[in-house]
Every structure is written in C-alpha cells, then in structure tokens.
Amino acid sequence: MAEEKFPINIWINEERLAKIQAAGLADMCKEVLAGLKVIAVPATAEQRDKILKIFPTAKFDAATTRSIENLPRQIKDQIFDLVIENKSVDVVDEFLKSVEK
Amino acid sequence: MEMIGHGGKEIVERVMSKDAALKRVAEMQAAKVKTLDVRLQMATEIIDIAYGFFSPLEGFMTKADVEAVCNNMTLADGKTVWSIPIVFDISSEELEKSGIKQYDEVLLTYTGNPFAIFDITDIFTLDVKEVAMKVYGTTEDKHPGVKRTYQYKDKFLGGKITLLNPPKINEPFTKYWLTPKQMREKFKEKGWEMIINHQTRNVPHTGHEWLMKGAYLGAYGSMMVDKPRGGILVNAMIGEKRPGDYIDEAIILCQDAQGKYGYFREDIFLTTCTLWDMRYAGPKEAIFHACLRTNLGCTHHMFGRDHAGVGTYYDPYDAHRIFSKLPEGSLRIKPIFNLDWWFCPVCDEVTYSGLCGHKDKKASFSGTLIRSIIQDGVKPPRRIFRPEVFDMIMECAEKYGFGNAFVTEDYLKRRQPVFTIEPLQ
Ligand SMILES: [Zn+2]
Numbered sequence: 001m002a003e004e005k006f007p008i009n010i011w012i013n014e015e016r017l018a019k020i021q022a023a024g025l026a027d028m029c030k031e032v033l034a035g036l037k038v039i040a041v042p043a044t045a046e047q048r049d050k051i052l053k054i055f056p057t058a059k060f061d062a063a064t065t066r067s068i069e070n071l072p073r074q075i076k077d078q079i080f081d082l083v084i085e086n087k088s089v090d091v092v093d094e095f096l097k098s099v100e101k
Numbered sequence: 102m103e104m105i106g107h108g109g110k111e112i113v114e115r116v117m118s119k120d121a122a123l124k125r126v127a128e129m130q131a132a133k134v135k136t137l138d139v140r141l142q143m144a145t146e147i148i149d150i151a152y153g154f155f156s157p158l159e160g161f162m163t164k165a166d167v168e169a170v171c172n173n174m175t176l177a178d179g180k181t182v183w184s185i186p187i188v189f190d191i192s193s194e195e196l197e198k199s200g201i202k203q204y205d206e207v208l209l210t211y212t213g214n215p216f217a218i219f220d221i222t223d224i225f226t227l228d229v230k231e232v233a234m235k236v237y238g239t240t241e242d243k244h245p246g247v248k249r250t251y252q253y254k255d256k257f258l259g260g261k262i263t264l265l266n267p268p269k270i271n272e273p274f275t276k277y278w279l280t281p282k283q284m285r286e287k288f289k290e291k292g293w294e295m296i297i298n299h300q301t302r303n304v305p306h307t308g309h310e311w312l313m314k315g316a317y318l319g320a321y322g323s324m325m326v327d328k329p330r331g332g333i334l335v336n337a338m339i340g341e342k343r344p345g346d347y348i349d350e351a352i353i354l355c356q357d358a359q360g361k362y363g364y365f366r367e368d369i370f371l372t373t374c375t376l377w378d379m380r381y382a383g384p385k386e387a388i389f390h391a392c393l394r395t396n397l398g399c400t401h402h403m404f405g406r407d408h409a410g411v412g413t414y415y416d417p418y419d420a421h422r423i424f425s426k427l428p429e430g431s432l433r434i435k436p437i438f439n440l441d442w443w444f445c446p447v448c449d450e451v452t453y454s455g456l457c458g459h460k461d462k463k464a465s466f467s468g469t470l471i472r473s474i475i476q477d478g479v480k481p482p483r484r485i486f487r488p489e490v491f492d493m494i495m496e497c498a499e500k501y502g503f504g505n506a507f508v509t510e511d512y513l514k515r516r517q518p519v520f521t522i523e524p525l526q
Contacts, residue, residue, distance in 0.1 A: 011479035033464045034484040061469045069473045
C-alpha cells in the first residue's frame with residue numbers, strides 16, 4: 001500500500017487562478033464545493049510532523065479530512081509560490097528547507 | 102400580554118428600577134451587608150436569571166435542585182424539566198472570610214460596581230464527579246463542560262437573585278440583545294404566530310441557510326400565506342470562547358447579514374443573542390436550549406446533527422432521541438429534527454441529505470474545510486457562501502478579531518467585553 005499523504009489545501013481565488021493558468025498548471029486544481037478550486041500539496045507523515053512543530057497554530061484534522069490546516073495565510077502564499085515556481089505540488093521539502101533556514 | 106414561559110410559569114423578571122436600586126444599595130451599604138465580587142461566568146448567569154432567560158428559575162440552584170437535575174432531569178418540584186445545573190460557587194476560604202451564612206442577603210458586585218442582591222437560602226457541597234457523569238455522561242476533563250464543573254470551587258450558594266444594575270451591552274451586540282419579554286413583544290409586533298429558533302455559534306454558509314429554510318417550510322404547514330405568520334429567530338449563544346471558535350462579533354453580524362442582504366426576507370427573520378457559556382452537553386444541552394427558547398417565546402426549535410456536542414462524546418442523533426424520553430406536554434416548544442444539507446454536484450445544488458440520492462458524489466460542508474477556506478480569505482462560490490456574508494467575516498476579522506475570524510489568545514486578552522456593569526448612579 002502506498003504511503004498515506006496528508007494534504008495542505010491551498011484554496012484558489014481569482015488572483016491565484018490567473019497565476020496557475022499563466023504557468024499552464026490548471027490541471028493541478030481539483031474542484032470541491034460548487035466549483036471552488038483547491039490545490040492539495042501532499043506532505044508525508046514526517047513532513048507533517050515537522051510542519052506542526054514549526055507552526056504552533058497549525059492543526060492536523062485526524063478525524064475528518066486528514067489534512068493539515070490553520071497555517072498562516074502568508075505561509076500558504078509561500079507554498080503556493082513554490083508550486084508555481086516548480087510547476088509541481090511536491091514542494092514541501094523545499095518549503096521546509098526555506099523555513100528552517 | 103400573557104407571558105408564559107418554560108414550566109407553564111409567568112416569565113421571571115427580577116430587575117429593580119433605578120431609583121429603588123439606588124435607595125436599596127445605600128441602605129445595604131449603611132447596614133454594612135456582606136458583599137461579594139463575582140467573576141464573568143457568574144455575572145453572565147445573574148443577568149440570565151434576572152431577565153427570565155432561565156424561567157422559572159429565580160436564582161441559583163439549591164442542592165435539592167441540582168440533585169433533581171442530575172437524577173431526574175427536573176427541578177426540585179419533580180415535574181419541571183431541567184437538564185443543566187445553574188450554580189454559584191465559592192471557596193471555603195472566601196466563604197469564611199466573607200462571613201456569609203444561610204439566609205443572609207448579600208450585595209453582589211461585578212468589576213467593583215453594585216450589581217445584584219443574592220438572598221442565600223442554601224450553602225452546600227457537590228460531588229462534581231457525580232455531577233459530571235450524570236449531566237455530561239463522562240468524567241473526562243477533556244470535555245469542556247466537565248472541565249468547567251471540575252473548576253468550580255468547593256462550596257455552592259443557592260438562592261434568589263435580584264438585579265440592581267442592568268448591563269450595558271457593548272457594540273456591536275447592543276441591538277441584538279433582547280430580554281425574553283422584549284423578544285416576545287417583538288414577535289407580537291411582527292405578527293408571528295410561529296417562531297422557529299435556530300441555535301448557532303457559527304457564521305452561516307448556505308448549508309445553514311438551507312437548514313433554516315427547510316425548517317421554516319416544514320413547520321409553516323397549513324397556515325394562511327396572506328401575510329407572513331411565522332419567522333425564524335437566529336439566537337446566537339454569546340459567551341465563553343475557546344481558541345478556534347468563530348469570534349462572537351462575526352457570528353452575530355454574519356447571521357444578521359442573511360436578512361440584511363435578502364437571503365431571508367427581513368419580515369420573517371430576526372437575529373438576536375443570548376449570553377450563555379456553552380457546556381457542550383449534547384442531548385442535555387439540547388433540552389436546555391429548548392427550555393431557554395421557550396422563554397424567548399419560540400414555538401419551534403431546530404436540532405441538527407450533533408447539536409451542542411463536542412468530540413465523540415455523543416452520537417450525532419442523541420440530541421434528537423432524548424426528546425422522546427420526556428413526558429408528554431413537559432415542553433411548550435416543538436422540536437424540529439434535521440439531517441445535514443450538503444452540496445450535490447449531480448443535483449447541482451445545496452440539497453437535503455434525506456432527499457438526495459447521490460451520497461457517493463456529495464460534498465459536505467465540512468467544518469474543517471470551511472474554516473480552511475476562511476483562513477485563506479478565498480471567497481467561495483455564492484452557492485456555498487453568500488458574498489456579503491463572506492465579506493462580513495473578513496471585515497469582522499480586521500475590525501474585531503485582530504486579523505483573525507477565529508478566536509486566538511490575543512483576542513481573548515484584548516477583545517472588548519460583550520457587557521459591562523457601570524457605576525450605579
Ligand atoms: Zn444529488
């Protein structure tokens with residue numbers, strides 16, 4: 001069985017959508033709730049634990065969505081920018097490196 | 102106008118006029134009566150008692166009342182349904198220091214200002230573990246209601262309360278705080294024969310909006326439609342907060358926005374607040390909410406999934422089932438039970454889970470996801486969140502939440518109190 005990944009949900013507003021489309025990454029978005037778009041950035045259990053340690057406000061919803069929530073908005077922006085830069089959702093390692101510096 | 106509340110009794114109102122209060126306080130001070138300064142938790146319930154939110158209670162419970170609540174879910178009379186203890190705690194040291202004895206009349210102050218008279222008829226102790234088990238069904242202090250119970254000091258005072266000094270309700274709550282008598286007058290003015298209460302501590306997404314619409318349509322029944330004969334009362338519980346809750350200001354203003362921007366006609370919709378520290382007692386709290394809203398003059402009360410629950414202490418529908426255990430006629434309000442509403446991409450609408458046959462395709466209004474979306478400040482489609490409501494959340498976060506729509510430690514420290522007790526003059 002593949003290792004379970006725990007998503008960080010990056011919700012997509014018009015501004016983010018424009019950047020995604022410009023980078024040709026529209027396929028990355030998933031639609032939930034009446035067309036609301038989201039990019040799920042996957043984290044491993046180890047990465048998840050590191051994130052929860054660095055950001056005390058962050059929460060892991062073990063009961064329902066199994067996602068990492070409550071990250072500050074600027075941090076989400078940072079992760080989103082990394083996704084655009086790398087044209088990939090696998091950015092958690094790079095993100096952790098940048099915050100650990 | 103007849104104002105009959107829970108238990109079939111006249112709505113309690115124990116509030117002295119200003120002149121009488123000034124005179125009374127001067128007399129009490131001259132006689133050097135004992136005084137006690139109360140904390141916010143007690144001040145909140147003193148206000149509730151004095152205005153009749155807790156009718157037929159006229160004061161804090163005696164031991165006989167608490168025991169009846171725990172053992173039979175009634176008051177000491179053995180027939181008035183009551184599910185949550187309303188108690189005034191005091192430590193043995195404070196009791197000794199103040200010299201308070203049974204049958205004393207005590208002047209209560211809040212933030213140092215004269216506040217209420219407390220006629221003490223009972224001084225007692227409680228086995229808090231037993232109370233926790235009987236009211237909350239658990240003795241785990243992770244449960245916030247149990248935690249509060251364990252934090253009570255070791256002695257309790259029971260007896261009648263008379264308010265001397267009405268609270269000043271601060272902005273933005275001022276216009277939303279109506280006493281039970283004022284609410285009943287408002288309903289009369291609006292010509293409502295049916296009043297459906299919606300209990301909330303949330304900002305509303307369209308799942309909540311439809312919950313209310315569904316209940317309204319269901320309860321309206323065969324009343325004539327020539328004019329609006331019924332309305333929805335959104336009664337927000339404003340009180341003790343936990344980090345991560347929606348801030349009180351956002352709850353009340355966003356609920357009101359649904360009427361202000363026409364998602365409900367203003368002549369069928371009213372938003373008010375009640376001061377109450379949620380106990381998260383699930384089924385027991387559902388019963389308490391029914392009694393409280395009876396006192397507000399409501400004829401119906403909505404109960405959704407996991408009403409007033411917390412964690413996994415209660416089955417999502419325990420709060421429905423408990424009503425069937427009550428003796429017939431013991432409540433003067435009709436419960437309306439609801440399942441969830443969800444968004445179905447096949448029906449392409451927000452729909453009732455009891456109607457939609459696409460369970461495997463549904464998108465639930467998960468609290469976690471909604472919170473995540475709000476935190477990112479990303480405006481969802483209007484079918485999920487009304488844009489004016491969403492804008493109001495963002496505005497409240499800036500104006501009242503120190504940048505956050507959810508309660509933070511910072512908010513708890515710096516927020517403006519919901520009410521204050523000013524000097525009596
Ligand atoms: Zn459907």
